[in-house]
Amino acid sequence: MMQKNKYRSIELIMEPGAPHMVGDGFRMHGFFPGEVIDKKRMSPFFLMDYNALIEFSPAKEPRGVGVHPHRGFETVTIVYKGSIAHHDSAGNSGVIRDGEVQWMTAGSGILHKEFHEQEFTRNGGPFHMVQLWVNLPAKHKMTAPKYQELTATNIVKADLPGYAGHIEIQAGNYNGLIGPAHTFSDMNVYNIRLNKGGSVEIPFNKDHNTGILVIEGAASFTDGETVAADHFVLFNNDGELLKINAEANSLLLLLSGEPINEPIAQYGPFLMNTMQELEQAINDVSAGKFGKLE
Numbered sequence: 001m002m003q004k005n006k007y008r009s010i011e012l013i014m015e016p017g018a019p020h021m022v023g024d025g026f027r028m029h030g031f032f033p034g035e036v037i038d039k040k041r042m043s044p045f046f047l048m049d050y051n052a053l054i055e056f057s058p059a060k061e062p063r064g065v066g067v068h069p070h071r072g073f074e075t076v077t078i079v080y081k082g083s084i085a086h087h088d089s090a091g092n093s094g095v096i097r098d099g100e101v102q103w104m105t106a107g108s109g110i111l112h113k114e115f116h117e118q119e120f121t122r123n124g125g126p127f128h129m130v131q132l133w134v135n136l137p138a139k140h141k142m143t144a145p146k147y148q149e150l151t152a153t154n155i156v157k158a159d160l161p162g163y164a165g166h167i168e169i170q171a172g173n174y175n176g177l178i179g180p181a182h183t184f185s186d187m188n189v190y191n192i193r194l195n196k197g198g199s200v201e202i203p204f205n206k207d208h209n210t211g212i213l214v215i216e217g218a219a220s221f222t223d224g225e226t227v228a229a230d231h232f233v234l235f236n237n238d239g240e241l242l243k244i245n246a247e248a249n250s251l252l253l254l255l256s257g258e259p260i261n262e263p264i265a266q267y268g269p270f271l272m273n274t275m276q277e278l279e280q281a282i283n284d285v286s287a288g289k290f291g292k293l294e
């Protein structure tokens, strides 16, 4: 029998647009949501901001973004180079470095702040990271806030055959191995490290929205063109297999997840289903219901 659409095809390749600053510590290229990739196309991933590799000069005061609220989703911060400190009103804090991840569930509401870590601030150096906003299904939007730190000790590593490289599973599963992050809907988040000439085929549910950000190196997908670093590839929902070929030693961030087919209402740092819920969020922050953070 003929197998149709076995491999995923490319819907579009997006180059990084003009950057915007988040606070004074994060120089972000916004890939979505926007005019090219709308607010539902990569659901459950609502937003992806990318700090391409830059060099920060030494400083006395940590650069970053001060206390601000979130409700209705999760912020996922992935560091490739540099060091980021996090503090929130639920009493959680942590520092993550190269290859590590902060997975913060804002849920019913949290205040947090995100700054470069002290020693990195003093010394300066290369800085390279991603922040995702992962939407929560309506029934979990008001879940209790939570903080998960994914580090070298719990990120699950899958070696690929033929010395092609390896996959670091932050969330979801690959080849029977399960990543450490607890998620509220079905998704896969991996860093894929491939040696030049290495290739891998990864199976996915074809209905899951899937994209890859090329962090380092260059790669091609199925039989497509070579995609350079700092570009995002959005795949059509048309096949069960994704074929990746590394044209150089490469590091890729792969996102794939089951779409959340619910209305989206967003205002600033709140991601809810209705206007009324946004108004409630604003009122609850004013009333001090998100807790306290200095």
Ligand code: MN
Residues within 6 Å of the ligand: 068, 070, 075, 112, 114
């Ligand atoms: Mn934030």
